[in-house]
Amino acid sequence: MSQNQTVHFHPAEGFAERSRAAVNDAHLRRSFRGAMDFLQAKRLSQFPDADELSALRDLGKAIRLHALANLPDLLEQLEAKLQANGIQVHWAETPDQANAIVLDIAHRHDAKNMVKGKSMVSEEIGLNHAMEVAGIEALETDMGEYIVQLAGEAPSHIIMPAIHKTRQQIAELFAAKVPGVAYTDNVDELIRIGRDVLRKKFAAAEIGLSGVNFAVAETGTLYLVENEGNGRMCTSVPKVHIAVTGIEKVVAKLEHVALLNILLPRSATGQAVETYQNFISGPRKPDELDGPDEVHLILLDNGRTQAYADVQLRATLQCIRCGACMNHCPVYARIGGHAYGTTYPGPIGAIISPHLLGLEATYALATASSLCGACVEVCPVRIPITDILIRLRNEAQAASAGKLRGGGRARKPLQSSIWLVWSWIYGQPWLYRIVSWLMSRGRALAPSNQGAWTRSRTPLNPAPQRLRDLLRRPASG
């Protein structure tokens, strides 16, 4: 099968155009709205007791804070334990390094075929593209990922990659791209077609690649959840299993996984538990029948240490990638995942992407929020997403570059002078009194075209008399 894979990062300047196109796409709006309503209701049904949920979230946050507070030590412990278990550990600072490590392993095994379980980090590093260039077929085996790969697209959601596609679109895609398949929009039939294709590939692949949900330092265990069984196939059928993950995914103890996994599936898909939970603790032992001969873990930085170095922004790394923030985000629901132009869309995308890609390229995402806090309300590990968005806005427009890559680059002279004047007016009561009086008196002159505001709304006009004028007269009560 040939895919026209590309690197799917779109520059930030296009965000306004992409989001405009998305909100005007009635079809896309309907499908996202329906999906978000469904996911919100499912999540809520899993957390009937608000107090219990609140306590669980406290616990989830504490576990993640604990892991981050000890991150360097835990990573060392993880490496030692994994190695003791026979798992080879690699460190990658950049996406290129990570891909080079994968290629190196592939070349050593003369591999031409790779099957992939769902992995957002592999999307982040553009792994499929790197493999294609090297002549290796990297086939997605998660049904949603398979669909977007067939379509030559990127995932539009971190948990449900093909959520933007309707059944009919998938039917057309299969008929066009899968050899020998007639058009059908029967869901069971479509899944069967996909399974048939993938089954054969599992058997032929030399390498299985997967992500990791949590890496347990104490035991050297890689924990991976999924619903289709393809993850288990990818990690046990091929001779070589390569797992890729970000350095923040480590937790101290196995029991921490048990607690976090109360929150993860419920927050993500509204399931009480995933269908498959994989605890990977090493390659096949001599007396075991199945399992890979080699297991590798690639630990990726790609800007995460920048977040780690800042007391406030470190909270970004608490994330367990459940997707609840995007499922509840009014902006994501309107524009979908592709408009963001980044691997991770939605609220988590807006706060993590600046570390991966630089603030200059991703600043638009931080501004694309009304700061309504719906994400903060549902985040299972209580990341203060809105506070972080405000911080990123500050850093992007700061007068000096600051500590973040691409900081200060969004500062515009006109805009900063407007805010400076604003602070003079509202910071000097006498000046405010004059200006607001003039605005009231001159209300007839208020423009009927108030820019972006009046494109969709009637103008906002000052009242003839300010409250302070009216209060000078005897009170009405």
Add this chain to the structure above:
Amino acid sequence: MNPSIPRPYPPKPANAYLFATCLIDQFAPQAGLDTVSLLQREGISIHFPEAQTCCGQPAYTSGYPDEARIVARRQLDLFPQAWPVVVPSGSCAAMMRHHYPKLFANDPVLYAKANELAGRIFELTEFLIHVVGFKRVDVGGSCTVALHTSCHARREMGVHETSAALLAGLTQVKVVRQARAEECCGFGGTFAMRHPDISAAIVSDKVASLKESGAQRVVSADCGCLFNILGRAEKIDQSAAKGTPSLPGEHIASFLWRRTSGGEA
């Protein structure tokens, strides 16, 4: 801050300050007057420090913390007595109660001031319910309304229930629930200007769900949301050449005052 943890409320005071917000002062003074009327009728003397301007939120959320600090700094000194400060906006109240301490975190003296002030900032509806014990007879005719609660009132102040409780106390008023009542209206301060397409998409959905709810009018304790929702509804009316507004609305203070003062319903 965790809005699910209840805060302590003082007994009903003889005096209280009003921080009216810049939006009400300049654009919606009636909401301010009605707030004063509601509180004075309960025997509370209302003090309006004339030097008040704006809480500073517009700059704070737009990424200009220094400018926000200049403006917020001015408000810190306006309330010297230990009286409660009533704010007829959940959003501005949240700014003063939850964000002022963060804004001045690096200055011990101002931080202490901000913290002290934050402790006596009350959003109007929570003040009416929890401090005043508001119980007034509804003398208006029967009508159907929908309540829109601002995101900051709901998620930062945790006061969505107090607006609802005030409406529930009006015997002739039927409150209907619009679909996705918890969702943002799409205002978000400068967000509406910066991302007009996304903002318009969100507020259009909000207007549609409010109309579908069967409500004759919408009430809210936040003027920012109201301007956004009503401005959008009016624009839609204009393009449909409708004379009477299809979705009128007002600040909850005005609605409450009219219903309980014998003014027209």
